[in-house]
Amino acid sequence: MTKKALISSRDLSVHFPLPATRLFGPKPFVSAVEGISLDIQQGSFFGLVGESGSGKTTYGRALLRAVPIAQGKITYTDENVSYDLTSLSAEEMTDYRKRAQLIFQDPYAALSPRMTVRDIIAEPLEVMGLTKSREETDERVREIAAKCRINLEHLRRFPHAFSGGQRQRISIARALVSNPRFIVADESVAALDVSIQADVLNLLKSIQQDMGLTFLFISHDLSVIAHTCDHVAVMYLGRIVETAPTRELFAEPRHPYTKALLSAIPSLDPDYAGDVQKLEGEIPSPSNPPPGCKFHTRCPHVIDICRTEEPRLSKLGFEHDVACHRWEELVDPSE
Amino acid sequence: MSKPLISVKDLSIKFNTDEGLVTAVDNVSFDIAPGEILGLVGESGSGKSVTAKALMLLNPENCVYGSDSKIIMNLEDDEIDVFSLAKSRDKKVIRGGAISMIFQEPMASFAPAISVGDQMTEQLLIHSDMSLARAKEISIEMLERVGIPDPAQRFGQYAFEFSGGMRQRAMIAMALSTKPKLLIADEPTTALDVTIQAQVIDLMKDLVKEFHMAILFITHDLGVIAQTVDRMVVMYLGTLIEKGAVRDVLRNPGHPYTKGLMEALPRLDDLDTPLKAIAGDIPSPLDRPSGCVFNTRCPVSLGNECESRIPSYTTQGDEHLVACHLMEEGRNSK
Numbered sequence: 001m002t003k004k005a006l007i008s009s010r011d012l013s014v015h016f017p018l019p020a021t022r023l024f025g026p027k028p029f030v031s032a033v034e035g036i037s038l039d040i041q042q043g044s045f046f047g048l049v050g051e052s053g054s055g056k057t058t059y060g061r062a063l064l065r066a067v068p069i070a071q072g073k074i075t076y077t078d079e080n081v082s083y084d085l086t087s088l089s090a091e092e093m094t095d096y097r098k099r100a101q102l103i104f105q106d107p108y109a110a111l112s113p114r115m116t117v118r119d120i121i122a123e124p125l126e127v128m129g130l131t132k133s134r135e136e137t138d139e140r141v142r143e144i145a146a147k148c149r150i151n152l153e154h155l156r157r158f159p160h161a162f163s164g165g166q167r168q169r170i171s172i173a174r175a176l177v178s179n180p181r182f183i184v185a186d187e188s189v190a191a192l193d194v195s196i197q198a199d200v201l202n203l204l205k206s207i208q209q210d211m212g213l214t215f216l217f218i219s220h221d222l223s224v225i226a227h228t229c230d231h232v233a234v235m236y237l238g239r240i241v242e243t244a245p246t247r248e249l250f251a252e253p254r255h256p257y258t259k260a261l262l263s264a265i266p267s268l269d270p271d272y273a274g275d276v277q278k279l280e281g282e283i284p285s286p287s288n289p290p291p292g293c294k295f296h297t298r299c300p301h302v303i304d305i306c307r308t309e310e311p312r313l314s315k316l317g318f319e320h321d322v323a324c325h326r327w328e329e330l331v332d333p334s335e
Numbered sequence: 336m337s338k339p340l341i342s343v344k345d346l347s348i349k350f351n352t353d354e355g356l357v358t359a360v361d362n363v364s365f366d367i368a369p370g371e372i373l374g375l376v377g378e379s380g381s382g383k384s385v386t387a388k389a390l391m392l393l394n395p396e397n398c399v400y401g402s403d404s405k406i407i408m409n410l411e412d413d414e415i416d417v418f419s420l421a422k423s424r425d426k427k428v429i430r431g432g433a434i435s436m437i438f439q440e441p442m443a444s445f446a447p448a449i450s451v452g453d454q455m456t457e458q459l460l461i462h463s464d465m466s467l468a469r470a471k472e473i474s475i476e477m478l479e480r481v482g483i484p485d486p487a488q489r490f491g492q493y494a495f496e497f498s499g500g501m502r503q504r505a506m507i508a509m510a511l512s513t514k515p516k517l518l519i520a521d522e523p524t525t526a527l528d529v530t531i532q533a534q535v536i537d538l539m540k541d542l543v544k545e546f547h548m549a550i551l552f553i554t555h556d557l558g559v560i561a562q563t564v565d566r567m568v569v570m571y572l573g574t575l576i577e578k579g580a581v582r583d584v585l586r587n588p589g590h591p592y593t594k595g596l597m598e599a600l601p602r603l604d605d606l607d608t609p610l611k612a613i614a615g616d617i618p619s620p621l622d623r624p625s626g627c628v629f630n631t632r633c634p635v636s637l638g639n640e641c642e643s644r645i646p647s648y649t650t651q652g653d654e655h656l657v658a659c660h661l662m663e664e665g666r667n668s669k
Contacts, residue, residue: 051528051529051530051531052499052528163616163617163619164379165616166616193378193379193555193617194378194555194557194596194599194600195378195595195596195599195612195613195617196378196612196616196617197599197612198599198600198601198610198611198612198613199612199613201601201610202609202610202612220528220529221601222529222603223600223601223602223603224601226601226603226606227601227606227610246606247606250603250606260530261529261530262603264529264530264532264533265529265558265603266532266533266536266556266558266559266561266562266563267558267561267562267604268557268558268561268585268597268600268602269561269585270561270562270581270582270585271582272561272562278530278533278534278537279530279533279534280534282498282500282501282531283528
């Protein structure tokens with residue numbers, strides 16, 4: 001099967017300026033995303049996982065062109081258009097906004113309390129001028145609301161009347177109303193209760209399949225990623241340390257950080273005492289990253305080369321890449 | 336069996352609001368033994384935080400406790416009826432003396448403009464008659480015990496200079512420096528990354544043994560519960576629906592809500608079973624269902640009976656209680 005990448009980044013870096021410490025000389029900056037090359041295939045549900053400060057949100061926003069890009073290239077290609085996202089004209093940018101949308105984490109902060117549900121969902125249509133009459137707008141809003149299982153009676157109400165799960169369905173409807181091709185879902189279930197979370201995840205999955213969408217699903221929760229995504233990339237301090245098809249990543253994690261993340265998830269079995277690899281210390285500050293492999297300050301397998309030389313992402317199998325100097329030695333022979 | 340450290344009996348809590356009297360907690364009873372970790376699980380609106388705050392009388396003024404609600408604390412030489420404490424001087428024992436609390440968001444729990452050290456010594460000075468120098472010494476020792484590097488230097492810093500994990504450690508150090516008998520931990524690891532969460536859970540388990548203190552561990556995360564607590568209580572919309580030893584409840588959940596929660600949880604050891612959501616949304620506390628509180632979402636509801644009568648507790652094995660009509664005598668659910 002040949003799949004085409006809907007969106008790919010090459011050596012993408014995003015820098016944020018820091019307050020200047022000296023009047024002359026180079027301006028200091030934080031490197032939030034550093035040299036990421038990644039392909040997201042059309043129709044894929046791509047998971048991006050990492051702890052706070054790993055740069056996963058920044059990467060997602062860079063793909064939406066919501067943060068300035070310091071270096072590198074992003075290309076977007078669907079059935080109709082092909083864009084180089086780093087050099088879009090104003091017109092192309094407007095068109096890209098219709099094709100790429102964002103679903104936020106906090107459904108309480110994402111919806112204006114002064115707008116009715118109908119107006120919230122209709123706003124992108126009006127702003128982008130996608131519909132010609134009010135009737136057409138209403139029809140489109142009702143269609144998408146039904147798809148997101150929003151009670152049509154509720155369209156005239158205000159967001160305060162709804163629970164977290166209902167609000168998240170409203171934000172999803174708003175993101176889908178312009179008929180986008182690419183959705184970035186940034187921690188979209190993190191604020192929800194478990195019983196509601198499963199419902200929203202199932203909804204996202206079924207919509208993705210129905211509408212043939214491509215998702216970048218950003219989450220800190222590996223078990224959520226495991227259940228929804230077909231591909232995963234693990235980020236640490238602005239870099240991708242490992243990427244693979246989901247099942248392969250969970251069955252054969254190769255990077256010590258991926259292994260540690262997996263074993264840190266508390267098991268539902270009270271007597272579970274498996275191979276627990278606890279990490280010491282915390283993620284270093286991105287404004288002062290360690291030299292060499294960014295993970296070496298916490299890695300249980302660190303050797304000299306890790307402290308000085310940054311490992312490159314290398315292929316270890318079909319679609320499975322890892323950035324570690326020692327991954328080959330660390331493969332458990334029993335596997 | 337020795338006396339429980341704290342015994343909560345028929346706790347009911349209502350809030351007086353503009354929209355009328357809202358029931359937050361309804362007839363909840365549980366005990367915590369000395370040195371035990373009790374898990375309190377529930378989703379938003381389940382009343383878990385309100386229940387915990389009642390132990391320290393920290394609920395706001397518009398809160399009304401049930402007339403036959405009782406919270407009794409058994410200390411070595413003393414039995415304290417929490418609801419009879421009226422003066423703030425008397426409340427000191429349950430507010431930082433014998434009971435301490437740590438919160439989900441440690442940034443919000445430290446005053447931003449007072450150094451962490453000053454906040455630690457302040458409470459030691461309130462709860463004992465030690466000197467300032469001694470209080471400082473103890474505080475630095477505690478910071479060191481919870482794994483904060485350079486404790487003497489950290490002592491003089493402010494909360495914003497600490498990372499999230501360090502702040503939570505400092506919060507634990509502060510809560511434990513008065514040597515409480517009971518620590519209430521309200522979602523203490525929810526705001527932390529998984530690798531840091533694992534560190535904090537290990538630390539708390541060590542401290543329980545070392546200080547022989549009990550913990551009331553509040554969380555919505557069943558995985559954290561499984562790895563941390565001895566016994567657990569499940570709450571839904573202010574009602575205690577199941578309680579028992581953590582192994583019994585997680586391996587053999589009796590209540591349809593507990594079962595539903597387990598099925599809704601994405602598990603790493605089973606990627607093939609699709610996630611099963613619990614139907615519907617959690618009802619608003621303003622609109623509490625009659626009968627069994629879970630009947631509006633229950634997949635095995637019996638209809639009329641579940642909607643009209645509150646189920647009584649049925650024992651399912653050793654000290655494992657379930658409040659469900661299906662479990663009551665004469666009925667056999669599979």
